[in-house]
Amino acid sequence: MDDLAWLRLACELAALCPPSQTAFSVGAVVVGADGREIVRGYSRENDPHDHAEESALKKTAADLRGTTIYSSLEPCGERKSRPLTCTDLILRAGIGRVVFAWREPSLFVEGQGVERLLAAGVEVVELPEPADLARLPNAHLL
Numbered sequence: 001m002d003d004l005a006w007l008r009l010a011c012e013l014a015a016l017c018p019p020s021q022t023a024f025s026v027g028a029v030v031v032g033a034d035g036r037e038i039v040r041g042y043s044r045e046n047d048p049h050d051h052a053e054e055s056a057l058k059k060t061a062a063d064l065r066g067t068t069i070y071s072s073l074e075p076c077g078e079r080k081s082r083p084l085t086c087t088d089l090i091l092r093a094g095i096g097r098v099v100f101a102w103r104e105p106s107l108f109v110e111g112q113g114v115e116r117l118l119a120a121g122v123e124v125v126e127l128p129e130p131a132d133l134a135r136l137p138n139a140h141l142l
């Protein structure tokens, strides 16, 4: 699968999120350098405060250095629900590349995820083609 196919999968996972009036529905997939999926997750999968990237990362103990995370929404660089943002978690895991579809609208917090990841040397790719798919489960928030 190429970047677009993985990102589409992440966007499809967003549709599985339990609905919320106060948080986005997001899907995320981590893929190894060998092109195989390592883990996936979505918002509120096991806990009402879980973000998609967080939910995926907490399910694996694998070494994620050199992997790519695909997320339907820009990883958060600021959040209210927990001290560590998804940007922090991605940096901590050593993930080298982030591909996302939809830049976080300034609805709940200011984004800044992309800027922080770039500043830390992570490769960030915005592929807006599936952004409509990413927005679909969030239509009630927009």
Ligand SMILES: [Zn+2]
Pocket: 051, 052, 053, 075, 076, 079, 085, 086, 087
């Ligand atoms: Zn987040």
